[in-house]
Amino acid sequence: MNTLKAVIVEDSRLARNELKVLLKDFPDIQLLGEAANVDEGIELIHSTQPDLLFLDINMPEKDGFDLLEALDEVPVTIFTTAYDEYAIKSFEYNALDYLLKPINTKRFAKAIEKVRSQFEQVPHSSSSEDGKILHEHSQLFIKDGEKCWMVRLNEITLFEINGNYTQVYFEQNKPLIYRSLNQIEQKLPDSHFFRANRQQIINLNHIKSVVPWFNGKLKLTLQNGSEVEISRRQSADFKNKLSF
């Protein structure tokens, strides 16, 4: 069994101690560090690249969601909260696990079990082959207004420009994130994502059909039913990629 690398971000020292005591029963989880606030937490995550994050929601100045928003890729996250139904309910999709403090030992073991099985299903490598920051199994945290999602990159069908924002399409959801499409493109692995035109980046695994279009363009239908035109400039690239 692989060891999982974990970090704790939690403002109360005693609550961190509690987690450390609970983790003692799980020798395959290696605690890399702990942070008492969001800024320290972000630094810690950047430097240690953990697989698993124990995260308190209520912390001074910035909260747990602010921390997740600041990360390109989020580790598997277990929220620890005293009583915060509201925050937990804001998760629309891929409800992550959360533990209520004081933490029940059995409940804790179950959460760890869930994390383990997640890692067994998904082979994890810290960075993709082509040197991009993200890989197909990378998990993203998306917050749009009051709603939050945890989504794996390979679940995303399409990124599309929408003003200064980018609209992310996955399943039935299409939240907006405050990043430019170019910023996103730089981080996405080439093996799975393709810049179809100036407006859109598509997931190559989500293509349903391709038909030739006029002016040397191509027209794609994606699994969610949306239609995307591939510009003439990109068409050759696209054909190469799929070895037509």
Added chain:
Amino acid sequence: MRFFYDKKAIINYLVWIISLAPAYILKYSTAKEAIDKEYTIYEGILYLILGVGLTFGIQMLIDKYDRPKEPIFRKFIRIAGYFLVALILYNLIMYPFAIYVSAWMSQEPVSPSKYGFIGTNVVNIFIWITWYIVYVLFQLLDKLQQSRVHSAELASNLRESQLNALKGQINPHFIFNSLNNIRGLMLEDVERSRDSLTRLSEMLRYSLVKSTNDSISLEEEMEMVQNFVEISKIQFEDRLSYEENIDPTYLSKPIPPMIIQLLVENATKHGIAKLKNGGLVHVFAGMEADNFVIRVINTGQLAYAQNSTKLGLQNIEKRLDLLYGNKASFSLEEREGKVIAEIKMP
């Protein structure tokens, strides 16, 4: 039959007595012969009994067949019908009496006058209409009175339940965080953990039991505040410093329960908890220019608090308003990096 001694029956009796008395007193005093006077008394009594009895009948019918949403026109027809039936019954009883009893008493035949017949019936109709108007007015007044009493009761119930709901608020986040922290503290400092459990129990008991009182002594409230601060210190450790300045002469002054507690809770939740390096909470209570002033000052900015403290502050304002009306006031402001919450009360 409760009809006969019901308070509504009084109108019936009064209207008939007042309407008939003058006519019969006049008739009695102008009667020349003793036998006429005697007959007048009998007729008057019968008239009164008939009038009152038939009116009760009408009232019973009106009450029995009353439909709340009946159109006004139908109701009018229905009531007019009752009057007509009552009138016929009246004539069927009164005229044989007038003719035969009077003839028998005076030993000579009596022919009823046409004008007397019409006149009596018109008078009867007028009496019934008068009675009905008074009766309806009386009912309206009664209803009005009842709804006044009812709404006063409602208002006082509402006030009570609002107060209870407002007082009982102890932040669940605080409770669970504290329990978790005490659990962690047990591994390092058993004595302090034990002490913290006692304090937390006291706080819970205070919010469950004592907060149902309308007022509590300043001293008791401050004990709870100290409990709150001690437990919060487990969470915030050296990030939380606490000072208090309480005028000892006012320790027994009655104040609304949980009010200082709530301000201190807000000061930690929205002040200290948001600051990485923590800060100071200061509580003052004492007289200032004829007002009793409670002031809670904490390091921090009001901007942080703006979104979320609304509920807590509304709670305080509402309670002060319910208890003291406009004699008390509450203010919250930021000055030189400090947030100052102030209550003035009589």
